[in-house]
Amino acid sequence: MILVVDVGNTRIKAAVFEGAILLEIFVFTKIELEKNIENILNKFQKVAHLVVSSVGDVEKQSFLAFDSVLNICFVSNEDPFPFQNKYTTPKTLGIDRMVLAAGAVFQFPNQNRLVIDAGTCITYDFIDHQNNYLGGAITPGLRLRYESLHNYTAKLPLLALESPKELIGNSTPNSIHSGVVNGLVYEIDGFITEYSTRYSNFIIILTGGDTDFLAKRLKNTIFANSNFLLESLNQTFQYKIKND
Ligand SMILES: Nc1ncnc2c1ncn2[C@@H]1O[C@H](COP(=O)(O)OP(=O)(O)OP(=O)(O)O)[C@@H](O)[C@H]1O
Ligand SMILES: CC(C)(CO)[C@@H](O)C(=O)NCCC(=O)O
Ligand SMILES: [K+]
Numbered sequence: 001m002i003l004v005v006d007v008g009n010t011r012i013k014a015a016v017f018e019g020a021i022l023l024e025i026f027v028f029t030k031i032e033l034e035k036n037i038e039n040i041l042n043k044f045q046k047v048a049h050l051v052v053s054s055v056g057d058v059e060k061q062s063f064l065a066f067d068s069v070l071n072i073c074f075v076s077n078e079d080p081f082p083f084q085n086k087y088t089t090p091k092t093l094g095i096d097r098m099v100l101a102a103g104a105v106f107q108f109p110n111q112n113r114l115v116i117d118a119g120t121c122i123t124y125d126f127i128d129h130q131n132n133y134l135g136g137a138i139t140p141g142l143r144l145r146y147e148s149l150h151n152y153t154a155k156l157p158l159l160a161l162e163s164p165k166e167l168i169g170n171s172t173p174n175s176i177h178s179g180v181v182n183g184l185v186y187e188i189d190g191f192i193t194e195y196s197t198r199y200s201n202f203i204i205i206l207t208g209g210d211t212d213f214l215a216k217r218l219k220n221t222i223f224a225n226s227n228f229l230l231e232s233l234n235q236t237f238q239y240k241i242k243n244d
Pocket of ligand 1: 009120121
């Protein structure tokens with residue numbers, strides 16, 4: 001059994017895998033890290049490997065307490081990945097984006113793929129059918145957009161995510177909801193349209209904390225899977241064992 005841990009910018013998501021089967025998911029914060037890992041290991045005593053991908057400020061030392069009972073793998077860009085990395089700054093490429101790209105190659109072989117991760121930040125990653133990782137885009141996520149409007153103005157309130165009823169916002173809250181939600185939906189559909197002018201065929205994978213909210217609002221057909229990073233992390237580790 002394998003415990004994979006995705007340390008994001010806001011939250012930590014963990015999952016226990018038996019082979020390719022996802023048994024259970026856990027979501028928690030950095031402060032509760034050790035306690036949660038302990039509880040998971042108590043519940044799943046057959047876990048032998050702990051696989052971590054971190055873009056947050058959680059380092060390898062945070063898992064040292066489990067070093068004696070588990071094999072700990074902290075995924076890094078030195079590990080083997082199933083694509084050629086064409087990013088011109090490969091050392092600064094987020095490890096979450098590398099794991100997502102690996103997952104796209106494993107789950108959707110021999111085709112062009114666009115991965116959209118709607119988390120704290122939204123990332124776009126394109127991997128062509130010859131498994132070249134080309135790059136993509138980074139933009140603020142849904143919640144970050146609401147927070148930025150509030151934090152960097154004097155008058156705008158901090159609102160919780162809500163579906164806009166109208167295109168034309170007829171009040172301050174409705175203008176914000178239309179701007180943030182409609183704006184992001186048009187942005188994603190717009191990106192997909194632009195990619196279509198360069199690649200006649202590609203599949204689109206949508207993942208991250210806002211997957212379900214966004215999936216039903218997009219024009220384009222996508223594979224929505226909020227567990228895609230966790231699944232990809234499991235596959236990346238299997239690949240590492242075979243290729244190291
Ligand atoms: N409890 C929650 N805390 C924070 N964000 C949440 C929560 N529930 C849903 N969300 C939504 O999820 C989005 C954040 O996604 P996610 O949880 O994947 O981010 P993350 O943990 O920082 O991961 P990453 O850094 O990989 O993006 C926010 O835009 C927000 O709308
Ligand atoms: C863009 C984020 C914050 C998304 O989690 C992460 O992938 C990251 O810190 N990336 C580093 C910059 C880059 O990917 O080019
Ligand atoms: K993200």
